[in-house]
Amino acid sequence: MLTAKSARKFFKLPVFLTCLLPFLFIITDAYEYTGSLGANPIENIQDRLGNWGLRFLLISLAITPIRKITGQAWIILFRRMLGLFAFFYVLLHFLTWLILEQSMVLPAIIEDIITRPFITIGFLALLILFIMAATSTTNIKKKLKKRWHTIHRLVYGSSALAVWHYWWQVKKDITEPLIYAVILSVLLLYRLWYKYKSQKLMSLKTKNPA
């Protein structure tokens, strides 16, 4: 089994660079000679960034179940990085909407956030990720102690809002948001099941003290 130290040493940079690839592909597509963003480049950028934000959210949520199932403890080291990448892509998705799609016209932006439910929930999801990113350093984690876990459990809410945000904005075909919804459900149900199982184990232990 890989030790935490060697895993960090060997995988940190490759994982980081891999996570950056979707962003790099957008850059190369924006450049005429290496790709194309199609007829509606703003929509293209916005959709891709949003999709990757959601994917990284789900990937970071998959870390704990994978660790528990495989027993590979070291992969937990990458959870924070993956979570921060989720925030990175979601933030860029939001900024694309703010700057390119809405051209920073404040009244229109505020109106949309208030009156368009799918934008409202997307914005809420972003706020949660922002709070999590802002409290993600080791120092803050130590300072917040137990409260840190409470704050970071908000990720479940944020992911559900993100899937809902996607679901609500598609015109008709819900296949893709449905796939994300199923994956998220599996990841959350696993946690419930695991909690139930360990509670049962605990109660067994208290009943029959060894």
Place this chain on the structure above:
Amino acid sequence: MLIKKPISIKSSEITSETNYLNRRNFLKSSTLIGGSMISSSLIGANLPDEPFAELKDVQPSKYSTDEKINNFLDVTSYNNYYEFGLDKDDPYKNSRDFQSRPWSIEVTGEAEKTGVFDIEDFIKPHLLEERIYRMRCVEAWSMVIPWVGIPLADIIKTFKPLSSATHVKFETLHDRERMPGQKSRVLKWPYREGLTIQEAVNPLTIMAVGMYGRALPNQNGAPIRLVVPWKYGFKGIKGIVKMSFVKSQPKTSWEMAAPNEYGFYANVNPKVSHPRWSQARERRIGSGVFASKQPTQLFNGYGEQVAHLYDGLNLRRHF
């Protein structure tokens, strides 16, 4: 990626396929006329039977806008045509092998003259006009497209509708083999659309058979489609095989799919939001990454010609 066709095809078709993929040279090129197709009659429109072949004797129209026309690649690679897939570039990718000949159109219902007509005969009595129209999609983007077509009023006249005909109903080809998108149940097939008879005979309404001076590309609805510039784009039914004169308001595909989001009228209206997004502004395709959206106009700016059709109608309720 160049997709090769079977060997049995004519050289002229190979030229057009090459040009199809080679957009920069396409518009400059004048070598891809489907020469053999442009033939016979001096009166009336001749429809070459391959996509992109040049159309002859196209008249200009006073209804054309002088706004900047979108480039050919944008118009042919970014649109909705669920019969060929759900993504905006699916029609472009998946309609290449679609054969739009032979093609016939069935005319039925409340009219003196009904029957099944070959597309050539359907088009023949009429003159082709170029109509440069704004196209506003319900998804809040827009384009300016140089259509080539025939006023629907002229076509309708030839079938002598009865006074009992209050609406005209249209249907797209229903063929899961030729239109693979129909394997998905995202909409009820065939795609159905309709207009009131007054809307249908309004001078702005056309049956388009071409764009950019050439026969319609498959992805844009070859060989014949409806264009109703003051309505959202989805009213512009493509690949039409049936036109019926009916006595009541027909159900349209999008109405059946989501009645709270898409109405029968579907007039462009900045004040009536889609339940999930605003219709107040639109993104003009091709305007660049840093351009802001522009305000959407009531009836897509064609109010002068069509506003009278809706006198006394509550546009919020009849969206």
